[in-house]
Amino acid sequence: MLKKLNNFEELSLTFKWNIPEFYNIASDTVDQDNYQNRIALINFLQDGKIEEWSFIDIKRSANKLANVFDHFHLEANARVGIILGQCPETAVAHMACFKSGKISIPLFNLFGTEALHYRLLNSRASLVICDNIGLNKIFEIKDRLPDLKKIICIDSNDEKSNVFNFKKLLEQASDSYITKKTKSSDPALIIYTSGTTGGPKGALLPHRTLLGHIPGVEIPHEFLSSSEPVTDLFWTPADWAWIGGLFDVLLPAWHFGIPVVSYRSQKFDPEVTFDLISKLEIKNTFLPPTALKMMKSFNPNKTIKNLKLRTVGSGGEALGEDLLEWGKQILGVGINEFYGQTECNLTVSNCGAIMPTKQGSIGKPVPGHEVRIINENGELIKEPGLDGEIIVKSDTPVSFLKYWENDKATKQKVKDGWLYTGDFAYKDEEGYFYFKGREDDIINTSGYRVGPSEVEDAVISHPKVSMVAVIGIPDKLRGQVIKAFVVPMDHKNVLNQNEILKKSIQNHVKLKLAAHEYPRIIEFVYELPLTTTGKIIRKDLRENN
Known part of the structure; x- marks a missing residue:
């Protein structure tokens, strides 16, 4: 549990891990004597019963x-x-x-x-x-x-x-x-990665990984308490089959004795989501970026009654200015963006309660985690604005033990005490991180390195765009040019490939970004290839082009 301080830097400097030799996730949650009579789970059934x-x-x-x-x-x-x-x-x-x-x-x-x-x-x-x-x-x-x-x-x-x-x-x-x-180091789970960059690998996680998650959950949810009366209530549409459902919500909430809402749905429904959050008076939620985009598309500007949200966290894909502003207006709270991956989760985050949030930033390293950015030669990048690979000190308790029966992949992932994420970012002069994307997703055009998220943020802010994914495609003159796959609000535009709307989107992006960052090619599509966790599979788009 984090000390409730008003200064992020002081919190980071004073934090120390206290991981016991013996530890069991069940002992720390459902076995806790002082939690026994509390509500642990509110199961929301299909017929509306609870x-x-x-x-x-x-x-x-x-x-x-x-x-x-x-x-x-x-x-x-x-x-x-x-x-x-x-x-x-x-x-x-x-x-x-x-x-x-x-x-x-x-x-x-x-x-x-x-x-x-x-x-x-x-x-x-x-x-x-x-x-x-x-x-x-x-x-x-x-x-x-x-x-x-x-x-x-x-x-x-x-x-x-x-x-x-x-x-x-x-x-x-x-x-x-x-x-x-x-022991806290004994294996507890195998969570298979979603396989956006190759086949799925089984990340073997120890019992201590729950303790390792606690600071990374408390920061975006602006501190949690195990004391009574219990006022928080968690829910996420993220399935419990993924790290985001289990370790961003269910298990950390139970560590604090906080109840969680469960709801079995076959697919994400923004209308049901608004209804559930309102009806059950959800206080804390993890909403993946794709879910937020679908919610905004369903309800661009109508005020929702009876929302009692205290905190909203999001991570997995970068959010844009338009979506963050929508969150403040419609959800009534700021959205704290965070960063992590199955092998080493929740290591960078925002916390609106104790630090200024910056547009486009995923925040600063969570207390207890050492996070760096290195160049292609493995050298530390100190200069603000230069992008490189995110690496995390692997001795953190949130880190995985290894890939299940895959020593080769484990050695490629963890080298000399550092976990190589394969994700790229840059820092500003105040130490805020800005996510660029995976190396394969970064577009090299006219000598510039462009992250897909910044272009996607600009495209999706167009009022006639529902979803978007961008990739780089080969070009003799520029090396690569930016192509945008756009799901339009009106699907008729897919059939006729509306050239007027394409031009409108391009001009809209030119007003927001640098001249080399607008999509020179736009294709309207009915849907985008997504992982089961809602992340865009850009490699499928590249392979089909």
Whole structure:
């Protein structure tokens, strides 16, 4: 927990990590004695009804499932695939894994069969917990998963060979369980990267990674408290299969004894999002950039009644001036942008409560993290305005242990005590970081290096643009020219490739950016290729051009 100081620099200078030798995520959350009677989870159902789960409810269910694991004779560090969305069973499954010394593998419930097969085969998972939809997918691939022994389904009563019903198993199990004494460095989860720059890799995260996340969650959410009365309430549309859902929201909130809202949805719906935030009086939320853009497109300027938001954090893609201003006007709060990745999350952030926010900046290094920018020769860049690769000191407790069974990739990622992110940024004279993009995404045009986000920010501020992605394409004269793939508000413009609108967008960007930064080529499209976490897959756009 951070000291509540009014000065960011003082906070950074006085912060010290205190990571115990023995630590377990479950012991630090659902097992906490003083949290037992608090509400842990508010499950918002499709029919509008609400279920409330206290911490003791989650604990008892997790104890039962941990006993089931032991009954199944799962070995120490056995991998358990969890193919579920936001629901109580997901949280219970993770806690049961932490309690019993297993390694949980959060898996997106909309993954296709091949995506599931790759991850379950690579991790050698011996157990899967899923719903009926996931069960049908597993049946298609289980003959190709030699290590998979048992399946637990949360909503199927049709028990077959080695397929068990979640509820029935828990009814037969004891709700008493002694959580295993784990070291803080013991493995807890494998989270597979989204694969924007190659195949997905399994980042093996230790129990201490939750403690490592706490400063990075407190900074964008402007300090949190475990004291009563509890006034905060967290929710995110980000699925709990990803680091942003689990470690930016669910687990840190429970570290403080703060309740979290869960809602299972098949796709993001901005209207439902506004309704949920208003109806349940959400106080704190992590809204990925794509979600914010869709919300703005749905509601550009109408005031929403009964919003009680205290903090909004966002990260994953850069936000533009237009979107940040919209957030202040419509959501009623400033949006604190932050930066991180699965292997080393929440290392740079803004905090509007104690530091001035700067347009386009992802903030400053979070207390406890040493973050640098280096050039292509590995030399530290001290001069403001020069971009280079972001590297993070790898001894931080938030850092991953390694890539699962991939030593080569691990050695490429971590060198001489520094984690190489593959992301590029620059700093200003006050130490604020400005995200440029991944090296493959940076456009070299007429001798200038242009980050896609700054062009996309300018394009999306045009009133007739819904979404945009830009790439560089080869050009004999300029090296590369900027091409923008634009999802227009009116899809009719995709059919006729409206040249007047293209010219209007180009002129709009010229007024905002330097002459070399406007998109010389614009193509209207119905949709953009996105990862399941909402990040633009620019490599797909490059390969198709």
